[in-house]
Amino acid sequence: VLEAAQAAISTLDKIGLKCALFGSLASRLYGVARCPKDVDILTFPPPANPITTGQIQDLIVANDARFFLKMPKDPKNVYRILWFRRRRKRECKVDILIPGIMSLPDLGEEAEEIEKERITLPVLPFPIVLLQKLQGWSDHRVAPEGFKRKKQSQDMGDVRKLLESREVNKFVSSSPVLSDVWSNPTWFPGDFEEVSRRRVRLYCHYFPRMTGVWARLGFETV
Numbered sequence: 001v002l003e004a005a006q007a008a009i010s011t012l013d014k015i016g017l018k019c020a021l022f023g024s025l026a027s028r029l030y031g032v033a034r035c036p037k038d039v040d041i042l043t044f045p046p047p048a049n050p051i052t053t054g055q056i057q058d059l060i061v062a063n064d065a066r067f068f069l070k071m072p073k074d075p076k077n078v079y080r081i082l083w084f085r086r087r088r089k090r091e092c093k094v095d096i097l098i099p100g101i102m103s104l105p106d107l108g109e110e111a112e113e114i115e116k117e118r119i120t121l122p123v124l125p126f127p128i129v130l131l132q133k134l135q136g137w138s139d140h141r142v143a144p145e146g147f148k149r150k151k152q153s154q155d156m157g158d159v160r161k162l163l164e165s166r167e168v169n170k171f172v173s174s175s176p177v178l179s180d181v182w183s184n185p186t187w188f189p190g191d192f193e194e195v196s197r198r199r200v201r202l203y204c205h206y207f208p209r210m211t212g213v214w215a216r217l218g219f220e221t222v
Helices: 002-014 023-029 053-063 126-141 152-164 167-174 178-182 192-206 208-216
Strands: 018-022 038-044 067-070 081-085 091-097 112-116 119-123
Touching (some): 002 018, 002 053, 002 067, 002 081, 002 091, 018 126, 023 126, 053 067, 053 091, 126 167, 126 192, 152 167, 152 192, 178 192, 192 208
Parallel strands (some): 018 119, 038 091
Antiparallel strands (some): 081 091, 112 119
16 A cells, blocks of 8 residues: 555656645554555645646556556446556555545645655645544445445544544644644635534544543544
């Protein structure tokens, strides 16, 4: 997975697009032990040159022969999925997104840099990764598709591990006014902050053991 992430990020840099990891790989870089099966990358196209995810995927495929496109399993979906061919013919899915989808922010220069196995990777800041994971848990628990609902236990575990990681202490100690972080419209656009606060209360209802950590992070838990 790290090989796929590094290849995609390197190619995006080559074509002039800034980006940052989020999702399960970002969670692992922040301390979650579970090994992800795919890569989630948020790209930041310049405002003067808007570009779609499909166009970005095509540029990646054109610039690195290890990438290729597949049609989705659901024939009703017309979009194509980007994959990376690893050694020994193993494949890894790479999801490319742009700001606005799933309330993902347009950060530009604000991505963190984390070193893993001698590779430096751009990653969304910890608070964003945490609340995005919480969003995944909340969405999957009520999804009509059974395969998506099955993911909620994995999401729950990822959120718990993020809350138990050293990143919480680092974040709390480096943020004098926690409310300013969660109300930052650049990081949490639209109504994402308000919706996230409801999700936190719901998470604490189901998993009260984590209430204290959420409270330390500045959230109401009931």
